[in-house]
Amino acid sequence: MVIIELADADRPAWDTYVHQAPGGLPQHLSGWRDVLARTYGYETHYLMAREGGAVVGVLPLFLVPSILVGNAAKTMPGGLCAESPEVAAALIARASEIARRANARTFVLQDTRQAWPGDLQTTSHHVHWVVDLRAGAEDLWHRLDGNIRRQVRLARRSGLTIEIDRSGRRLGEFHNVLSHFTHQVGTPVFGRCFLEHIVAAFPEGFNIAVVYDGHQPIGAYFQLEMGRTVYGTWGAALREYLKLRPVYLAYWEMLADMAAQGYHFLDMGRSPADSNASTFKGQWGGSAHPVYQQMVSLGGSRPAGREAGALPSGVTRGYFSRIWSRLPFPVVQFLGPRLRRHMPFA
Incomplete structure (x- = not known):
């Protein structure tokens, strides 16, 4: 098995794999590399695993350099797609190497629908509801x-x-x-x-x-x-x-x-488990499935006390939200996209 970075010539093979993979999501598609680069100027590393010429796994990685919340290395929401835990482990290892070189403290598999085995810190505070149509x-x-x-x-x-x-x-x-x-x-x-x-x-x-x-x-x-x-x-x-x-x-x-x-299906997107949003979505006849965050600790620089690239939490976040909601609308329209560059999918 070899792991390579996505070249333009490989994009059809990448997207075909995502469409066919059981865990494939729209956010895994190669077009997001262009979206991230054009919107935020991010450095991206779209990693593809091949075995015998066939694609057996993909991991869309992007790097967020940020003095505000710390350097972050993250996958697109949805994490990775892989044919086996062994392929996933190889992709995670390569992504972790890239993240370490970028001085990121953590590498995060965002909103993955599967909890991959290995030396990963795994949490699950969200669910996604799926309705059969x-x-x-x-x-x-x-x-x-x-x-x-x-x-x-x-x-x-x-x-x-x-x-x-x-x-x-x-x-x-x-x-x-x-x-x-x-x-x-x-x-x-x-x-x-x-x-x-x-x-x-x-x-x-x-x-x-x-x-x-x-x-x-x-x-x-x-x-x-x-x-x-x-x-x-x-x-x-x-x-x-x-x-x-x-x-x-x-x-x-x-x-x-x-x-x-x-x-055939509507995936209603993630919501915090036991939240009002999750309860509302549960009324439409669907079934709930866990969403995981999986993290590899790397030891780079970040503000103490939270995952790199994450929004503030608890009291700090509540205080921020109260201030933000009181700012004039034109001000938040100007500042919002600039803050979002530090936390695009938070």
Whole structure:
């Protein structure tokens, strides 16, 4: 087995492997290398394992140099894909070497759906809900709890409408809703150019759903599409409109659209276990699966007391969020993307 860095000539083989691998996710695709480089200027190392000429594993690694939160070496969300624990171990070893040379204190497999064996610190504080769409929208509707159906009907009676776009025309509306929502909850948001680069890299691999009250966008959701599965990635609804139930309408209409388009599953994305978000997602007839963070300690420099490249936690994070939510919106629009460069998927 040999491990090489991805060359442009190998991109079709890389992406074919990701599409066929049981653990393959949209975030494993090679196009993200371009997104990260164009948006943030990151150094990337896309590692490919080959055996007998065949691809047997991939690991998309990027490096985040940061005085603010410490040098970080991370995979794309989803971690790695590998045919066996032995292949995974070889990829992790090579990635750890690269991270060590970059003076990163840790190398992190982000949001991996499989806990790989080895000398890794493993935690699991999140789950992702997966809804089976194969029986069709009508069957799914009748399987929903009566209260969920009632909330959807109330949203319709309120006059809310929804559009699902696969062209990118609604990208600006999505980013505007997400920006206001993250400001309300005190979290920096990435810049619109990040989304533009994603859409450019995957022109047939996304959809954007926008909920309207009249002509006003009040809820918006960005999904990635790969194979027969749709992956919830980012979403938000404005607090002042929650009484109109935009979130219920959005989820139902997205599920119905996905079923009509022939998709088999909706992966609703990660949520903290036992959180309100996880409880909400659990009402849509899916099953919960663990999401892991796995870390290799390397000994580089970072601020003491937390994983390199992570958002502050506990009291510090709460204090930061309160301050951030009180800043003028134009200020957070300017500062948010600059902070996100230090923690792009936090």
